Amino acid sequence: MQMIELRSDTMTQPTAAMRKAMAEAEVGDDVFGEDPTINRLEEMAADRLGKETALFVSSGTMANLVSQLAHCGRGDEIILGSHAHTFFYEQGGSAAVGSLHPRTVPNQPDGKMALEDIEAAIRGDNVHFPRSRLILLENTHNICNGCPLEIDYMQAVGDIARRHQLKIHVDGARFFNAAVALGVAPKDLAAEADSVSFCLSKGLAAPVGSMVCGTQAFINEARRARKLLGGGMRQAGILAAAGIVSLNEMVERLADDHANAKKLAAGLAEIQGLFIEPDRIRTNIVFFELKSEKMTAAQFTQQINAEGLRMLPVAAQRVRAVTHYHITSKDIDQALAVVSKVMK
Ligand SMILES: Cc1ncc(COP(=O)(O)O)c(C=O)c1O
Numbered sequence: 001m002q003m004i005e006l007r008s009d010t011m012t013q014p015t016a017a018m019r020k021a022m023a024e025a026e027v028g029d030d031v032f033g034e035d036p037t038i039n040r041l042e043e044m045a046a047d048r049l050g051k052e053t054a055l056f057v058s059s060g061t062m063a064n065l066v067s068q069l070a071h072c073g074r075g076d077e078i079i080l081g082s083h084a085h086t087f088f089y090e091q092g093g094s095a096a097v098g099s100l101h102p103r104t105v106p107n108q109p110d111g112k113m114a115l116e117d118i119e120a121a122i123r124g125d126n127v128h129f130p131r132s133r134l135i136l137l138e139n140t141h142n143i144c145n146g147c148p149l150e151i152d153y154m155q156a157v158g159d160i161a162r163r164h165q166l167k168i169h170v171d172g173a174r175f176f177n178a179a180v181a182l183g184v185a186p187k188d189l190a191a192e193a194d195s196v197s198f199c200l201s202k203g204l205a206a207p208v209g210s211m212v213c214g215t216q217a218f219i220n221e222a223r224r225a226r227k228l229l230g231g232g233m234r235q236a237g238i239l240a241a242a243g244i245v246s247l248n249e250m251v252e253r254l255a256d257d258h259a260n261a262k263k264l265a266a267g268l269a270e271i272q273g274l275f276i277e278p279d280r281i282r283t284n285i286v287f288f289e290l291k292s293e294k295m296t297a298a299q300f301t302q303q304i305n306a307e308g309l310r311m312l313p314v315a316a317q318r319v320r321a322v323t324h325y326h327i328t329s330k331d332i333d334q335a336l337a338v339v340s341k342v343m344k
Contacts, residue, residue: 001308002308003308003309003310004308004309004310004327004331004334004335004338005310005326005327006264006309006310006311006312006321006322006323006327006335007310007311007312007320007321007322008202008312008320008322008324009174009202009203009257009284009322009323009324009325010201010202011324011326012201012202012203012205012324012325012326013205013207013326014205014206014207014242015205015245015249015250015325017245017249018205018206018207018241018242018245018246019242021241021242021244021245022238022239022241022242024241025037025237025238025240025241026237027235027236027237027238028235028237029234029235030056030232030233030234030235030236030237031227031232031233031234035234035235035236035237035240036237037237037238037240037241037244038056038236038237038240040240040244041054041056041211041240041241041243041244041247042054042055042056042211044244044247045198045211045213045243045247046213048186048187048247049175049186049187049190049196049198049213050186050187050188050190050191051190051195051196051213051214051215052214052215052216052219053213053214053215053216053219054211054212054213054214054219055211055212055213055219055222055223055226056209056210056211056233056236056239056240056243057197057209057210057211057212057226057231058208058209058210058231058233059199059201059208059209059210060085060171060173060197060199060201060202060210061090061093062210062226062229062231063171063197063198063199063210063211063212064085064086064090064093064094064136064169064171064197065090065093065094065097065098065225065229066212066222066225066226066229066231067169067195067197067212067214067222068086068093068094068098068100068134068136068169069094069097069098069100069221069222069225069228070195070214070218070219070221070222070224070225071133071134071167071169071194071195071218071221072094072098072100072133072134073133074098074099074100075099075100075101075130075131076100076101076130076131076132076133076134077100077101077102077103077123077129077130077131077132077133077134078094078100078101078102078103078133078134078135078136079103079105079113079118079121079122079132079134079135079136079166080102080103080104080105080113080135080136080137080138081104081105081106081107081111081113081136081137081138081141082104082105082106082107083107083111083141083143083144084104084107084136084138084171085138085142085143085171085173086136086138086171087102087104088143097229101130103121103132105117105118105121107141107143107144108144109144109145109147109280110141110144110147110280111138111139111140111141111143111144111145111147111148111149112147112149112153113137115156115157115160118135118157118160119160122160122164122166132164132166133166133167134166134167134168134169135157135160135161135166135167135168135169136168136169136170136171137149137154137157137168137169137170137171137193138170138171138172138173139170139171139172139174139175139178139189140173140174140175140177140178140181140282140283140285142173142174142285143287145280145281145282145285145286145287146174146177146261146281146282146283146284146285146286146322147280147282147283148177148178148179148181148182148282148283149178150182151182151184151188151189151191154189154191154192154193155192157192158191158192158193161192167194167195168192168193168194168195169193169194169195169196169197170190170193170195170196170197171197172190172196172197172198173197173198173199173202173210174198174199174202174203174283174284174285175189175190175196175197175198176198176203176204176251176254177203177254177257177258177283177284178283180251180252180254180255180258181254181255181258181282181283190213194214194215194218195212195213195214195218195222196212196213196214197210197211197212197213198210198211198213200242200243200246200247202324203250203254203257203284203324203325204243204246204247204250204251204254205246205250205324205325206239206242206243206245206246206250207239207242208239208242209239209240209242209243211243250325253325254283254284257283257284257323257324257325257327258282258283258284258323259329260284260323260327260328260329260331260332261281261283261284261285261286261321261322261323262278262281262282263329263332264281264286264321264323264332264335264336265278265280265281265286265288266278267332267336267339268286268288268336268339271336271339271340271343272343273290273291273292273295273343274288274289274290274291274339274343275288275289275290275291276288276289284322284323284324285320285321285322286320286321286322286323287314287318287319287320288318288319288321289317289318289319290317290318290319291317293316293317296313296316296317297313297314297315297316297317297318297319298313300313300319300342301313301319303342304338304339304342307338307341307342308334308338309334309335309338309339321335
């Protein structure tokens with residue numbers, strides 16, 4: 001039985017072109033800055049996002065952590081969404097490792113923090129307070145149905161940041177999903193951010209790696225933080241080679257993943273016993289709920305598993321499905337047939 005794997009876009013396997021590029025990659029010692037393939041990937045990433053330079057790191061988590069460490073000093077405060085991946089799922093790394101103070105602001109269902117809430121969270125100059133230093137946004141917003149943040153929102157947050165001399169970091173694990181969904185150039189979407197990270201190893205299908213993009217001075221600090229965390233790799237051009245294929249070949253096709261996610265959401269909305277708002281689905285992440293407590297999300301995923309379909313239980317009644325490179329429109333038909341059967 002062929003499994004239809006919808007737990008995450010991190011499940012993607014490297015393409016044939018990636019494996020070939022990896023096998024043939026020219027490499028060197030990247031801690032000495034001498035890996036030509038990494039240097040090329042860093043130049044490409046910076047160019048795509050309109051930033052001075054970039055840094056290759058092992059994961060999205062490391063990308064966010066080195067970015068926070070590079071922007072902030074001990075005790076500084078970071079304003080971020082209550083549902084931010086960085087807050088929820090990264091072990092509180094900025095506090096655990098960097099002595100940084102997270103200040104959460106409610107995420108709206110579309111992944112935004114209300115502008116007035118951001119403004120209200122910024123500290124005045126007072127001996128009792130930590131110093132506000134960074135606003136951290138997530139684009140697309142994972143927990144909030146993979147919603148993309150639009151350019152006009154970025155500009156509004158940019159205005160606030162400038163007025164209060166704060167920096168902006170974007171956790172763009174799925175930044176190219178956002179740009180493709182919005183039909184905008186990645187560099188226009190990145191323009192207001194001081195730094196943007198994005199993952200090569202999610203929808204872009206590379207096996208390993210994320211990029212951090214920003215000014216030379218910022219990346220110098222991020223590079224130090226990467227070394228501190230043990231993330232200085234040597235002949236890692238063998239990994240970066242796959243990332244180059246990601247940027248060259250895997251971006252535009254994300255539109256297919258979005259179409260499949262919308263089709264899945266529309267189909268799920270027709271199935272008795274499930275709750276979903278299909279209009280909220282704009283990229284490749286679909287969340288839905290089981291209405292009856294008689295079946296938990298864990299029981300549901302166990303049952304669909306037995307029928308060749310994988311989804312992720314994320315709360316007692318909540319399930320996540322993510323489309324990606326290996327999922328076809330036909331797979332969505334099959335997935336909907338399996339869910340219908342299990343819900344009967
Ligand atoms: C929005 C977001 N940021 C960061 C990450 C962390 O990426 P990684 O798993 O590569 O550490 C993820 C992973 O799913 C994510 O969804």
